[in-house]
Amino acid sequence: xxxxKRDFPLIDIRRHLETGPIVLVxxxxxxxxxxxxxxxxxxxxxxxxxxxxxxxxxxxxxxxxHAARECVIxxxxxxxxxxxxxxxxxxxxxxxxxxxTGLTSVTASRVGAPLIAECYASFExxxxxxxxxxxxxxxxxxxxxxHVADIVAPRTIHYRGQGTFMVAGKELDFRAxxxxxxx
Amino acid sequence: xxxxKRDFPLIDIRRHLETGPIVLVxxxxxxxxxxxxxxxxxxxxxxxxxxxxxxxxxxxxxxxxHAARECVIxxxxxxxxxxxxxxxxxxxxxxxxxxxTGLTSVTASRVGAPLIAECYASFExxxxxxxxxxxxxxxxxxxxxxHVADIVAPRTIHYRGQGTFMVAGKELDFRAxxxxxxx
Numbered sequence: 118x119x120x121x122k123r124d125f126p127l128i129d130i131r132r133h134l135e136t137g138p139i140v141l142v143x144x145x146x147x148x149x150x151x152x153x154x155x156x157x158x159x160x161x162x163x164x165x166x167x168x169x170x171x172x173x174x175x176x177x178x179x180x181x182x183h184a185a186r187e188c189v190i191x192x193x194x195x196x197x198x199x200x201x202x203x204x205x206x207x208x209x210x211x212x213x214x215x216x217x218t219g220l221t222s223v224t225a226s227r228v229g230a231p232l233i234a235e236c237y238a239s240f241e242x243x244x245x246x247x248x249x250x251x252x253x254x255x256x257x258x259x260x261x262x263x264h265v266a267d268i269v270a271p272r273t274i275h276y277r278g279q280g281t282f283m284v285a286g287k288e289l290d291f292r293a294x295x296x297x298x299x300x
Numbered sequence: 301x302x303x304x305k306r307d308f309p310l311i312d313i314r315r316h317l318e319t320g321p322i323v324l325v326x327x328x329x330x331x332x333x334x335x336x337x338x339x340x341x342x343x344x345x346x347x348x349x350x351x352x353x354x355x356x357x358x359x360x361x362x363x364x365x366h367a368a369r370e371c372v373i374x375x376x377x378x379x380x381x382x383x384x385x386x387x388x389x390x391x392x393x394x395x396x397x398x399x400x401t402g403l404t405s406v407t408a409s410r411v412g413a414p415l416i417a418e419c420y421a422s423f424e425x426x427x428x429x430x431x432x433x434x435x436x437x438x439x440x441x442x443x444x445x446x447h448v449a450d451i452v453a454p455r456t457i458h459y460r461g462q463g464t465f466m467v468a469g470k471e472l473d474f475r476a477x478x479x480x481x482x483x
Contacts, residue, residue, distance in 0.1 A: 129461065135339045136458035136466050137320010156318045159342035161354055161436055169352065169438070171344055195472070202474045206482055249432070253344055255352070257436075270466065275319035275458075277471070278312065280478040283319050283453065286469020288460070289378070291385045295463040299389055 119221050119234035125265035127166040133192055133238045133265060134168060135160050136285065138273035139201055141191040141236060142172070143222075145229040146181040150222065152214040152233070153178040154205035156276040158190070166260040167245055174254050177209030182256070186244035187228040190258070191236035195272040195284050200235075227262045237266040301379075302404050302417035308448035310349040316375055316421045316448060317351060318343050319468065321456035322384055324374040324419060325355070326405075328412040329364040333405065335397040335416070336361040337388035339459040341373070349443040350428055357437050360392030365439070369427035370411040373441070374419035378455040378467050383418075410445045420449040 134140075139156045157171035168190065172179045182188045193201055200218040207214065215222050221234035225241050232239040242258035249255040274282040292300065317323075322339045340354035351373065355362045365371045376384055383401040390397065398405050404417035408424050415422040425441035432438040457465040475483065 131340075132461040135320065136460060137318065157314075157343045159352060159354065160340045161438060167436075169342060171342065198472055198474070202477045206477065206479045253350075253440075255344060272469075274472065275468070277319060278315040279483050280473065280475030282472040282474065284469045284472060285458070286455075286467045289381055289457065289465040289467060290463065291381070291465065292463030294385045294389065296389045300462055 120237050120266040122237070122239065122264035122266045125238070125263040127260055127263055128164055130166050130240060130260055130263050131160045131163070134158065136273060137275055138192050139276050139282070141193055141201065141204065141233055142170075142178060142182070143189045143191060143230045143233060144178050144181040144185060145231065146185045149181070150213070150215065150231055151178050151181055151209055152204050152220070154201055161257060165245070168240070168242065168258045168260060169255055170258065171253070171255050179254065183250060185229060187230055188242050188258070189225055189228060189230045189232055190240040190242060191233040192238040192271070192273060193236050195274055197235055198274055198282065201274065225262070232264060237268050237271050239264045303420050303449040305420070305422065305447035305449045308421070308446040310443055310446055311347055313349050313423060313443055313446050314343045314346070317341065319456060320458055321375050322459050322465070324376055324384065324387065324416055325361060325365070326372045326374060326413045326416060327361050327364040327368060328414065329368045332364070333396070333398065333414055334361050334364055334392055335387050335403070337384055344440060348428070351423070351425065351441045351443060352438055353441065354436070354438050362437065366433060368412060370413055371425050371441070372408055372411060372413045372415055373423040373425060374416040375421040375454070375456060376419050378457055380418055381457055381465065384457065408445070415447060420451050420454050422447045
């Protein structure tokens with residue numbers, strides 16, 4: 118189901134990425150769009166908001182994303198696990214992944230790649246530093262626009278390898294134990 | 301409680317890191333050891349097994365780890381959440397974090413930094429590439445030895461910011477839907 122996402126402060130995007138969810142990365146280049154699954158990513162800086170991620174060179178998305186120097190990182194929840202598995206096990210040659218999965222493409226505001234309407238969070242990214250792309254296929258992105266639906270404790274899915282996922286479970290609140298400067 | 305960990309294949313370490321848990325990074329330099337919490341990390345390569353991670357320059361561990369060019373990445377579970385919060389909110393000047401938390405230091409086999417006995421997984425790391433350390437405080441590590449206890453679906457904890465954590469929840473098994481080369 119398409120979700121109602123709102124502008125979200127860039128300084129806070131770690132709240133949706135640091136937990137390590139599988140994400141769906143969308144790309145667009147020369148009129149073609151694509152979606153790939155990706156689990157190898159890390160926050161790298163609060164402001165500007167930087168996220169590093171590995172995109173395998175053998176993946177069609179690698180060339181499209183490198184050429185466009187843009188992408189969108191979309192965060193799915195458990196209800197989209199079927200589509201995540203389908204995308205992760207299909208090839209770009211098989212055709213339009215939006216059509217194949219029934220996911221809805223939404224125009225982004227700052228980049229050419231589309232948002233995925235059904236994902237609860239979408240982060241529009243521009244390539245900030247490509248120095249590790251050649252040797253490591255590792256892209257350093259600046260998130261330039263964030264869209265997040267107002268969901269408490271989203272049931273993100275986290276890849277354990279060998280075809281299995283862990284679903285985000287219960288919450289622990291330690292705010293009272295944190296120093297104020299660490300919150 | 302100290303856990304019985306065994307040698308674990310380096311090619312499979314993504315199974316314990318890709319889900320994005322908070323980890324405890326141990327360091328040792330000039331006879332001093334230290335522990336820090338860290339949530340900004342990413343797998344970067346299967347073989348050699350590479351992991352990238354951000355270690356804030358303001359953290360005492362940064363200088364120790366950079367000088368030693370070694371560390372151990374230890375993965376705690378929910379039962380250690382108190383100690384994780386304590387470590388994340390204390391300063392190296394406050395003294396030995398092993399003594400302060402009651403965690404048990406174990407000698408590593410390939411690096412000077414200690415393993416944490418109570419963490420279910422520990423990965424001994426040597427600095428593989430420091431080209432992003434100056435600009436991004438981002439270290440690229442080669443995991444040279446892995447120790448993992450035989451725990452099914454470990455209840456790792458994942459930082460959501462603002463003093464709250466998500467605990468690893470239920471498992472989804474999609475093995476039957478994966479192409480064999482993706483397993």
